[in-house]
Amino acid sequence: MRLQTLYTLKFFNPANYYFPTRNDISYTCNLPVGSISTSLANCLRPLSSAERIGVEANILATGITAFQLPMVASPGAIANASVVTLMINIIPPTPPPIYQVSGRIFIDRFAWNDVASSANTGFAINITVYDKTGAYIGAASTNMDGKYALSLLRGETYKIVFQIPDTHISTGTATTFFAFESAIYNIGIIQKANTGKTLRNFDPVSFAVSCFVVGSRSGPNADLPAMVSISANAVGNGYDASGSKFVTKLSKHFQVGAVSGIVYEPTSRNLYASALWKYNADFGPAGPCGIYMIDYLELDGSGANSIYADLSIIFGDNNYCGPQKSHNFTDRYQEAAMNMAGKMSFGGMTTDYRFLYVANLYRREINVIPLFETPNAANVRSIPVPNPGCADARDWRIFAVTFDHGALYVGGVCSGEFGGAQSMGTYVLRSSESKWQIVVSFPLTFARGCTNYDGGKCDPAEWSPWRAGLTQQPQLSGIYFNTKGRMILSFRNRIGDNAKGINPALDMLILCLDITGNWVLEYNGKCGKVAGYTQSRFGPGGGHFFNTELIGTHQYASSLFTAHAGSNDLIVSSGYDYVDYYTGSLRWFNASTGQVVKGFQVYNSGAGVGGFDKTFDKANGLGDIAPIYPASAINQCGLFYTGRVWNDTNGNGIQDAGEMGISNVKVIMGSPHPSTCITDQNGYFTFSGKSSSPHAVYITINELARRLTGPYKLSPKSECDADVTAFGYQTSLTSPAFGGYYFNKFLFGITWK
Incomplete structure (x- = not known):
């Protein structure tokens, strides 16, 4: 001045x-x-x-x-x-108050939508800005690394349009953003030629399966296989000359010990396996908190197996995964061991191809471990899984964990150990924006048949409360979403981890979405209107969708775990006794009919074959299953169908700047893959799907009444593409050969009358 x-x-x-x-x-x-x-x-x-x-x-x-x-x-x-x-x-002019929107446009190599990944390079595009009247304000461009920064007048709202070239699509972030305060907004994009293919569009070439070995990892069975891969073409018996060609040894007992949760990461071609507590099956060298990495390309070489993470070391807590560090292989120890089954070490494990998510049974939490940087105390985090409704919080026991449509699902049971038999039940929870939502709950008091009825005698299979005994005790071990959007639950039996020479009654149940977007358990052998295997008179409603029987002997020989097996809704499950007694077996099912397609017996503990002193016969002898995909499946991603529910203040059917999104609305994609999601704080929602298929997205009348206070109406069609139907508001489209980000299609404008 x-x-x-x-x-x-x-x-x-x-x-x-x-x-x-x-x-x-x-x-x-x-x-x-x-x-x-x-x-x-x-x-x-x-x-x-x-x-x-x-x-x-x-x-x-x-x-x-x-x-x-x-x-x-x-x-x-x-x-x-x-x-x-x-x-x-x-006097130098006083600049007007501003806020800044900045971020990066990047090539999303693995469709992670993760701007921080070193694998992702920037991408230069043009950006256009409009004010709340729709008037053009100006344009900007990202730099060659894809970075941009926009300075906007505080107190004003703007519509920012990111001009993605026709050759690319977004991998899950809206290409139109409504700004009213400072924000960091990143968009991952990928070439259209790499879309339309998820791993489930490919048939697995094989399956990694864990096999539990009896005894100490330094004992006489140290060199027996603890994890194998089974060819997708497998038939017969892995222990016969004709069937052994379908089996490849991956890990030995001394290298990994008892492991269950298995994950295959296709870009690195690595397998990951998590420790499991099982009576008379030793831990690996990392103990109860160990995660192991197996280089699938090296197969059976000793250098292929390594400790990827030991959480007890990372967090400096010897009891991080439970108080029991090793096994004492004596009968005196069995009762104490029975009490620990399902309560310590790890359960299931899954991945979003950035992190491993493993169920810590002792802490009732999900441990999140990075895949592409060395795990340490700074980058390993934990997500507590709260008691969803067990009468006694001590009865809440998690195990199952999976991802579907970008959401994390965790499953468990109310064990009844403290709350009693009538309190036993199953829960599946979904994590959304760091909050848990109950999506499935049902009691475990429905009638079950016979775990064994050889010779006309029926050994009852009804679920009983957890205890240090040999009654049938449920563990929800697997959650799987099939290609038609149905949820399949696998149930281990805790007694299979407590003893050998017994007949644990497993189970396999299916749920379908109803028109309101809620999961409904099978009833009398039907999932909605789809009938499965209905010969059994037991199960929810007096029937059973899946044929889990060995006719004449066992009614519940499957499923310990379930995995994708190929096109035409084919799944594979682990269990026992496909044909022969005392065998660890895989069964392939048609998930649309519940019928068995084929089977493969991995081992036989029978006398003169495998020996009861080596493998665990029927007693949960197999662990998790991880599909292994061909190299051509790498670097493929799904399609993202996205929309928004917003308050169309002026009722013109156009998303104007200043018109806020409506959060916490349940939106349903009804076909061809029924699923639900919840709008975020800006009203956005995203589904993944397949190309060249009709898609319908709708919001039910009941959901509108729950979330909104009327009177309100659907905005006229412009950007808003919804119709009023008998059950709510619906939008639909048929995607082109290459799908993409349909931001201007699945839109619901709500105008208050």
Whole structure:
């Protein structure tokens, strides 16, 4: 700021003077010595409107301000004709208050939508900005690394359109953003040629399966296989000459011990396996908190197996996964071991191809472990899984964990150990924006048949509360979503981890979405209107969808775990006794009919074959199943169908800047893959799907009534593409050969009447 002489005046009392008006200047003046006037207010003042009347129009033209040099407080202090110097005070203009929207547009190599990944490079695009009236404000461009920063006037809202080229699509973030405050907004994109294919569009070439080995990892069975891969073409028996060609040994007992949760990461071709507590099956070298990595390309070489993470070391807590660090292989120890089954070490494990998510049974939490950086205390985090409704919180026992449509699902049971048999039940929870939502709950009191009925005698299979005994005790071990959007639950039996030579009754149940988007358990062998295997008179509603029987002997020989097996809704499950007794077996099911397609027996503990001193016969002898996909499946991603529910304030059917999204609305994709999601704080929702298929997305009347207070109506069609139907609001489209980000299709504008 500097002072500069602008005008020199002679004082005549009173007199009018006229000066330019500018936003970046203010006026002050210097008065003769002895003057008592010291400020602009006492030197010059603007004329009032009345005083300006009669002044020549050309004097008061635009850019002119009139001032009067008034009488001073003490007459005579400034004599007529005294010289008064008017000064201009040049002030740098005050910038208007702003907020900033910045971020990065990047090539999303693995469709992770993760801007932080070092695998992702920036991508340059153009950006257009509009105000709340729809008027064009300006344009900008990202730099060559895809970064941008927009400065916007505070208090104003803007519509920002990111101009993604026709050759690319977004991998899950809206390409139109509504700004009203500072934000970081990143968009991952991928070439259309790499879309439309998820791993489930490919048939697995094989399956990694864990096999539990009896005894110490340094004992006589140390070199027996603890994990194998089974060819998708497998038939017969893995222990016969004709069937052994379908089995490849991956890990030995001394290398990994008892492991269950298995994950295949296709870009690195690595397998990951988590420790499991099982009576008389030793831990691996990392103990109960161990995660192992197996280089699938190296197969059976000793260098292929390594400890990927030991959480007890990472967190400096020897009891992080439970108090029992090793096994004592004596009968005296069995009762104590029975009490630990399902309560310590790890359960299931899954991945979003950025992190491993493993169920910590001891802490009732999900441990999240990075895949592409060395795990440490700073980057391994934990997500507690709260008791969803067990009568006694001590009865809440998690195990199952999976991902579907970008959401994390965790399943468990109310064990009844403290709350009693009538309190036993199953829960599946979904994590959304760091909050858990119950999506499935049902009691475990329905009638079950016979775990064994050989010779006409029925050994009852009813679920019993957990205890240190050999009754049938449920563990929800697997959650699987098939290609038609149905949920399949696998149930291990806890007694299979407590003893050998027994007949644990497993189970396999299916749930379908109803028109309101809620999961409904099979009833009388039917999932909705789809009938499965209905010969059994037991199960929910007196029937059973899946044929889990070994006819004439066992009614519940499957499923320990379930995995995707191929096209045409084919799944594979682990269990026992496909044909022969005392075998660990895989069964392939048609998930649309519940019928068995084929089977493969991995091992046989029978006398003269495998030996009861090596494998665990029927007693949960197999663990988790991980599909292994061909190399051509790498770097493929699904399609993202996205929309928004918003408050269409002016009712024009267009998303204008300043019109807020409506959060916490349940939106349902009804076909071809029924699923649900919840709108986020800005009203956005995203589904993944397949190309060249009709898709319908709707919001039910009941959901609208739950979330909104009326009266309201659906906006007219413009950007809003929804129709009013008998059950709610619905949008639909048929995707092109290459799908993409249909931001301007699945839109629901809500206008209040």
